[in-house]
Amino acid sequence: METKSKNQKETAPQMENRKFREFFVDQLKDIYWAEQALYKALPKMMKAATSKKLASAFEKHTKETEGQIRMLEQVFELMGEKAKAKKCEAMDGLIKEAEAIIEDTDKDSYTRDAGLVLAGQKTEHYEIASYGTLVEFAKQMGETKVAELLQKILDQEKNTDISLTMVAEDQVNEEAVKE
Template sequence: MATKSKATNKITGSDSDKLKELFVDGLKDIYWAEKNLAKALTKLSKSATSEELKAAFEQHTTETEEHAARLEQIFELVGEKAQAKKCAAMEGLIEEANEIVSSTDKGTMVRDCGLIMAAQKVEHYEIASYGTLRNIARTLGHADVADLLQQTLDQEGETDHKLTALAETYVNEEASAE
């Protein structure tokens, strides 16, 4: 059984191997999510009505590509090959976004409202994933990895706030008038 050293607050023993395995599995999952989200964001950008939402999706596409590259760096830092594992949660969230596109009228703010809703669900999933991975990295003694994960977590939070601002500034109001 693993013990926790009070001096270092790190897990030691065989359970740390299990925790690292869980951590790497989580990295593989979010790596798949980021790779597939980058493709989906391009479609969402093309489907958006407002120029501000299109620009937000385009900016986040660039950031998402950076997140994938940062994950590749993290894999290297923990001595693992960058490898994706299908993320069922992200697959479902992307499918839900696609359903919003197909079930709303092109050129409407109702569609934009739905796209913001779908995108925020994605952001909240990513925020939960990156926050948990950051905490596990700290527990495993990878402060450098935790810092990189925090950078991504900060960007995901900023994106969520931008989406909220778009919704509250005018998208929801205009959608209610359609």
């Protein structure tokens, strides 16, 4: 039976923590790319919207996304890392789906708006899942300030999801059914 020295026993948890930290930073790179890509896609969605309320919701989310990108840059700084993006295949696919909805639906229709709400909420749900997990990861690592910034972004994502639901329920879905 092989015995480990005292130093080896002490470094094993540190090694595991380092691997988890690397995984966490990798996931930050993924969501950083996702936010940057969404920031570019939202104005297209806003322009394609028929409903002024929906266009306004996308405009508001564009501004929030810009702030979220800055908050993520602060998170990287707090982690002692350079802000770097890694292509997020999930968000890339969701944005492509939103573009297909725009292409496949009639301009100035509420059917398009219903599709845009669907696409918008899919991105929100992806972000909510990502940020919810990242908040918990940060807490487990004792990164309180990082967790607070990520929680702030998570709260914004949840509010955006609610506002898209309200736009859909207050106008878009009812008008789409009539077309």
